Amino acid sequence: WWRKRRAQDKPSTLVKFCENSWRCIYYTYSFIYGIIVLWNKPWLWEINSCWYDYPHQSVDNDIWWYYMISMAFYWSLTISQFRDVKRKDFWQMFVHHMVTLLLLSLSWVCNMHRVGSLVLAVHDCADIFLEAAKLTKYASYQKLCDAIFAIFTIVWIVTRLGFYPRIIYNTSIEAPQILPMFPAYYIFNTLLILLLILHIVWTYLILQIAYTAVKSGQMEGDIRSSSSDFSESSENMTPIQNGTPILRTKAPKSPSKHAERKEVTG
Secondary structure (H helix, E strand, O other): OHHHHHHHHOOOHHHHHHHHHHHHHHHHHHHHHHHHHHOOOHHHHOHHHHOOOOOOOOOOHHHHHHHHHHHHHHHHHHHHOOOOOOOOOHHHHHHHHHHHHHHHHHHHHOOOHHHHHHHHHHHHHHHHHHHHHHHHHHOOOHHHHHHHHHHHHHHHHHHHHHHHHHHHHHHHHHHHHHOOOOHHHHHHHHHHHHHHHHHHHHHHHHHHHHHHHHHHOOOOOOOOOOOOOOOOOOOOEOOOEOOEOOEOOOOOOOOOHHHHHHHHHO
16 A cells, blocks of 8 residues: 555656656757857866956856856756655755755856856766666667666766866866965865765766666666656556557456356356
8 A cells, every 4th residue: 555655646757758858958958058158268178267367257148148047947956856756866966956056156156157167068968868868768768778878877977077077176276376265265166076076976876777787788777866767657657668658558357257157047
């Protein structure tokens, strides 16, 4: 009874598919827009440019929109997290969203938008493949899911444990050599390091899933979460197959022995 009661509160596969679809679309848009915005910015190619002429750095209109859209998105994730099904990594994700919002707000107020824009671009890249892998899992395209998951793992490690630590190295070691630091800088840098710690924890979980996938031949479980995102949906809905949700139908009950006996005697 308890399992059935809990299953009633779980969203169907179709609901989760739609949720991950709009997230995948957002991350794709955000990453492409971020690259377009940053392509002609000097700090994309020379990270020390984030600190030249600081704090007298103007904010371009495209950077303004990049920040505002990103902040609105993370606020929506933070608020909707309390209405969605509570996952096992609820508090990790909550801390992640709050740290991200604090970083965006602090970097905006302190005019450190150049570093903030780099952090946004680095984070959006891997999330595209994360959501795409979930979509293919829900749609029962297992081989495609495994391939996207492999790409996601590589992109995640390169961006979150490669490019992102390079940004932290710049803010921690190189930036103090260019200009004198101030109290808000230390808060900002501490939040960046806290975000890196979360990345390391999630990388461990991702590698666990990858190891299990190699052993079993297919990916099992949710990515970057121990939740039931890839579990069965509600009793009346199977995972989407070839883009179409398939309703489960109960097998007709076989006639009882009493009914059979009645037909024979009748």
